[in-house]
Amino acid sequence: MLLAKGTRRHRVIGYIWASLLGLVALSSFWIHDLRQIGPFSLIHLLSVYTLYNLVGGIRAAQRGKIDEHRSTMRQLFYVALIGAGAFTLLPGRDMHLVVFGQ
Template sequence: MTLQPLLQASPTIQAHAAAAIAALVLGTLQFGLERGGACHRWMGRVWVGLMAVVALSSFGISGLRQFGPFSWIHLLSVFTLAALVRGVRHARHGEIAAHRWTMIALYLGALVITGLFTLSPGRIMGRVVFG
């Protein structure tokens, strides 16, 4: 494992990776917290902010370039931003089951599954983890 590929990447990619890793850790911690408490709400707000940084910063990353400067991953970013709004709205309206499933789906889909794709050969995080 070496951080060199990430340290040599653009500041946008560094911010994107840092926010994604922080969101992954914070999201994992959220699963162990009491639901609805002050700590859960505070950490949830931070998590939503981190996820917004992850999604928004992706628009500054154009390595795949399938559709001009964009790729299918950017569609996921648009979906992520919309789902974040929806998940927060569910919580504010007391729709707790819908909030829970929206946030779990975001955690698994936008962080875990897409995070696994970043470990592919030739990708920066793949080189970080596997050298």
Template structure:
């Protein structure tokens, strides 16, 4: 493990990474809870805020430039923000099926798939966890 690479990363990347890792850990806890409980709601709101901050912080990370300062990952950030709003709206309207489907989609796409790309050679998490 190379924590020096993480320590040398920009503050926005450090914040983005810590929030994403926190969201992963919180995801595991939320999936273990009884759905609809007060704790599920509090942890769910915390998760939504963390994921929104992860998505928003990505707009200040511009190492991969495809279209000006942006890359396809920024499109995922926009989709994440829209889906967060839609999923919270579904939960508030008691549309549990839609809420559950959208939250699982966010976990898979925004945390697992997008997170997996950070482990590709040349990316920070690859350097931190697998060596540079």
């Protein structure tokens, strides 16, 4: 996030990041440990949000709407990465046990 924007390096790293984020969001639909709405949970709404905004952010950049692209990608970073990371640390989750013990 601190490197120069609009460069070839930025685009390559951006496509790698977007691809991996999209892959993780898609893969979440095969995780059904926490069932709240049929086979899904509220965290799957975060996956839908992520995929929708990922496509929107990439389209904004391709159309030259750089402010919209920047805003969308920052939101994805904070909501999808940091927000989802916080969900993994909730009591009862495996990562909570790994980080905090019993």
